[in-house]
Amino acid sequence: MSALSIVAEGPGKYIHWGVIQISVANAIIIAVMVLLFILALVVPFPTHDDQADEGHSR
């Protein structure tokens, strides 16, 4: 798999900001987690009413 690897090779890239020191890889992971959290909040989920025609109720 190493031939396809685009990340694990080479020295790590780091962001330095005052006392904060974070790898670019970790920063991306955190940004994606925050984005997923926001999407989970705002993206509308299918409700029971939307699927009423699919189901059977009595």
Place this chain on the structure above:
Amino acid sequence: MSRDRTPDSHDFPTRRYDLVKEFVIALVVVTVLSLGLAAIFSSPDEKAITMSGWAKADPDNLVTTAASELAGTTTSATYGAPYNSAAEGQKLGPIPLQKLGGVRVPVDSADLVLGPLSNVSGDPKLSAALAHWKAATPEQQTRWATAYTDAIGTAAADGEPAAGAGGEVGKVAASGGYGPVPALSTALLGLAKAGGLEGALTSSGNFYGGDQTRSLLLLSDGAYLEDQAVAQNLGGDQWGMMNEVGNAPGQPWMWLYTFWYQVKPFSTSDNADAEVWGLMMLLTLLLMFVPFIPGLRSIPRWIPIHRLVWRSYDRTAQRR
């Protein structure tokens, strides 16, 4: 007798649901994601740090570390529990947390050097040096080893001038009351270069020879291991707990734990491990008891994120 008011489950409306379909879709998605991400990102495949690598990259440091183990001045020799009783170790206020654990893995620092050397055969000079060492009193042994480590000294760093021979073993004066310490330290260097030191240190731990405690203690007493870690941004003062070698993602969920090590008073405290642990336990308790803590429990009222989650339900409820 009170009447049972629980409704019959068959009275509720029902919907068809294909659990097997959901399971198969989830399995396919997770498998494709796992293989795809593994292909793109791979995994760190850092070569193991060896005694042989240390001996070749920084022989002077290995000799200095060996002499310091004999003098009893290394980090592990002065660590306290679980290896020895040389220090109280980490404390939380008056509670000696580290000492309470007891000396469960007794390690004599001099034995990290003498143990492997005792197994070498066919070297009369080494045998004589070992016999010379064993015949001396503990005070004499410490005097020899301390005189040798002082003579080697340290290189200039952080504005401090060089001490002794500046850390260069080759520049140490030939005679200086070192006893057999130079011969023992150099013999350990030879054993490490030949690749025999790991086996000699790990074979004495347990039946399967997989106990790395002693070899890791010796390795971490030298500068080589830490230098490698710092070069990879894995040092304690580099948020190292969060990081992984190279560009691979690390453990971002450790951010709060490692954050405390970067700021005062923890960054300058010798007792930081216990203090940071205590603080994290306190914060964990606060999180556990949020529903009971005035002020904290009102945050959802001030920042009503849950209304976003329930907005659709609330709209329907209002219509009804």
